[in-house]
């Protein structure tokens with residue numbers, strides 16, 4: 001079973017969309033689920049959200065941001081190349097229903113995760129408001145795709161190079177202040193962003209779901225690498241999540257755990273970059 | 280037979296200084312001469328006490344007799360009638376509790392080294408490359424799915440393939456072998472041995488599918504209702520790690536044994552950065568627990584650069600569940616054993632890294648349901664031990680996913696194990712059998728292998744009688 005790359009495109013600086021041939025994954029995939037892949041024989045297992053599942057053609061779309069060695073290596077592969085391993089779909093599907101008005105917030109790589117959710121909420125007849133945030137306009141992902149399906153579409157950039165100057169939370173606050181009736185918020189992106197969204201919506205008592213991205217190994221519930229604290233209890237994000245009630249999540253712990261291998265990640269990336277230079 | 284020889288022939292081991300620096304196998308195995316010499320100690324008892332003590336009842340004197348004669352291939356043949364994984368079991372069985380523990384020689388002298396002999400002949404067979412694949416007599420049309428490629432699944436698959444069935448093994452990880460590849464380290468069970476067994480089973484015609492998580496990729500119901508599998512064997516093991524649930528357990532540097540060993544074994548973390556997956560091993564490592572898993576974690580930590588490794592166990596040396604040989608190896612290698620202490624809390628530094636484990640002293644009370652004396656905390660005896668890394672090895676339970684996603688499959692409420700008939704391995708769902716750790720809870724390789732083998736018999740019986748009315752009642756009530 002090869003997992004062939006059928007299509008590749010750069011969707012932003014250091015961000016890529018790939019379509020992978022994986023009929024057995026596509027068959028049962030639902031919004032909110034993810035895959036675990038290995039690029040090569042000595043590679044690590046990395047989780048990526050299923051951005052789109054084409055059941056008929058047996059294809060899975062992933063969108064990823066280059067942040068370290070594995071995603072860098074993945075970005076260097078081309079159409080026709082095959083991945084070493086591709087497992088999925090994993091995790092619990094997102095709870096999608098007709099809630100009314102839903103605000104979907106994506107920041108950084110989170111925007112990639114957001115994309116299938118926007119489509120799914122839309123399909124369930126929600127009024128869908130999207131807030132897409134980035135540091136500057138060059139880093140904004142999936143502008144075209146998101147603005148096309150969303151009922152309302154807002155952009156924030158830290159430097160004001162596009163849309164509203166500020167953070168996604170500033171935009172959300174503006175909506176709240178304008179008395180837009182919000183029935184649910186879904187946020188995914190950097191931990192600090194999700195934590196701030198949670199803080200804001202808690203004040204206003206708006207149910208908020210976040211998609212967590214802890215470090216994973218197997219993705220099937222047998223190692224405990226992905227443990228997160230929700231409502232004071234330890235949960236395995238790969239089995240119980242990745243979606244959780246934002247108001248119950250211990251974001252501080254998540255942030256710390258994501259930094260656990262910082263030294264090793266640096267060693268790994270530097271070694272790889274040297275290898276690329278030397279051909 | 281001649282005179283009684285009280286002492287067993289020693290098996291060569293790699294010297295301590297050398298082995299704590301590498302993941303190469305510690306035990307080196309017998310030479311041909313040594314094997315024959317050890318075999319000659321066996322009394323070839325007409326009513327052997329060793330055989331009933333082996334969970335799969337290998338004809339022990341039967342195979343030892345062939346070793347005495349120097350015909351090692353015949354010896355393997357005898358073993359393989361009952362145990363398809365002799366190279367594995369000879370290495371990892373808790374022999375002191377099983378075959379060797381009941382050998383008559385052991386009453387006065389040292390028991391026959393049955394495990395070492397079993398390992399020797401299996402390795403000999405592999406070395407001379409004489410592993411013949413028996414041609415299947417009759418082909419059968421039915422497809423059988425095996426979920427999980429641990430010892431139970433592998434053995435079940437090989438037995439069914441030999442009966443002529445079309446067998447597919449589905450494994451969620453990217454390598455086959457279950458605990459044999461992700462849990463038990465190289466220095467006890469080299470990965471090549473597991474590969475060899477998998478290749479052999481592949482030659483029998485079994486199809487192996489990796490990266491396939493039954494319950495998510497396909498549900499078991501879909502496999503049966505849509506994909507045409509008429510029977511299923513579930514051998515998904517007990518892989519869900521347990522934690523104590525004490526404060527600070529999610530601090531950085533605190534691993535479950537499964538994660539620690541998976542990073543090291545399956546992902547080859549000990550070869551980082553040649554392999555991409557890192558593992559953090561500080562100077563001082565505490566391992567909680569004293570079973571095989573704990574020994575493996577402790578010895579792996581030592582080989583990954585730790586200066587000081589401690590086993591913290593709430594009972595005493597006598598109650599340890601690890602194989603005697605491995606506990607001895609661990610002690611030789613300088614692992615420190617702290618008995619009668621139990622962690623109650625972890626303390627971290629300002630960045631969230633574990634810094635100290637706080638333990639409470641214990642004493643032993645009355646025996647509990649397992650027959651071991653219950654440990655009782657001594658109030659006010661808490662103290663702290665400085666650590667950089669902690670590995671929690673206090674047991675695993677079966678993952679709930681397969682039961683949650685399959686209609687009609689029932690679990691034991693408290694233990695989380697799948698309910699299956701003890702003799703036939705039939706579960707609460709028609710056509711579905713289960714065995715190994717997923718049914719018994721964490722146990723042993725040979726018990727899992729034996730379950731796979733016996734289940735294959737009943738799967739065959741079921742498929743041949745599937746149109747019989749009440750066949751499932753028959754299988755679940757016998």
Ligand SMILES: Cc1cc2nc3c(=O)[nH]c(=O)nc-3n(C[C@H](O)[C@H](O)[C@H](O)COP(=O)(O)OP(=O)(O)OC[C@H]3O[C@@H](n4cnc5c(N)ncnc54)[C@H](O)[C@@H]3O)c2cc1C
Pocket residue numbers: 034044045046047048049050063064065066067068069070071072109112113212213214215216217242258259262265266269
């Ligand atoms: C359920 C889930 C869904 C995800 N979906 C997407 C997605 O759709 N698109 C996307 O760009 N990213 C996604 N991520 C994050 C992605 O997995 C990491 O960016 C990737 O693993 C980094 O690997 P690396 O070797 O390139 O970087 P590294 O150098 O290894 O690490 C860079 C940073 O990534 C994080 N990270 C490292 N290893 C892992 C790991 N095994 N699992 C999770 N995070 C890790 C750490 O915070 C680290 O600091 C998702 C993560 C999870 C848990």
Ligand SMILES: Cc1cc2nc3c(=O)[nH]c(=O)nc-3n(C[C@H](O)[C@H](O)[C@H](O)COP(=O)(O)OP(=O)(O)OC[C@H]3O[C@@H](n4cnc5c(N)ncnc54)[C@H](O)[C@@H]3O)c2cc1C
Pocket residue numbers: 371372373426427428429430431432449450451452456457458459462463491492493494514515516517518540571572575602678680681714715716717721722723724725727
């Ligand atoms: C570290 C360690 C050391 C041990 N040492 C010893 C020892 O010295 N001697 C001894 O006798 N025993 C030992 N044991 C116990 C022994 O390994 C187990 O009892 C035995 O492996 C159980 O076999 P099994 O076939 O039931 O399952 P496992 O070996 O656990 O295999 C189950 C397989 O199923 C796969 N799987 C799970 N769920 C799914 C799914 N839904 N879909 C597809 N695949 C799935 C898993 O990935 C795994 O590969 C040890 C265990 C560990 C963890």
Ligand code: SF4
Pocket residue numbers: 332333334335336337339362368369372374377378379393394397725
């Ligand atoms: S399988 Fe295990 S218990 Fe049985 S004879 Fe071999 S080593 Fe002993």
Ligand code: SF4
Pocket residue numbers: 320321322323324327328329330339340381382383384391393
């Ligand atoms: S009980 Fe001991 S001496 Fe007797 S046959 Fe078995 S191994 Fe040999």
Ligand code: FES
Pocket residue numbers: 215216217218219220221222223224225226227236237238239
């Ligand atoms: S990634 Fe291993 S349990 Fe979740």
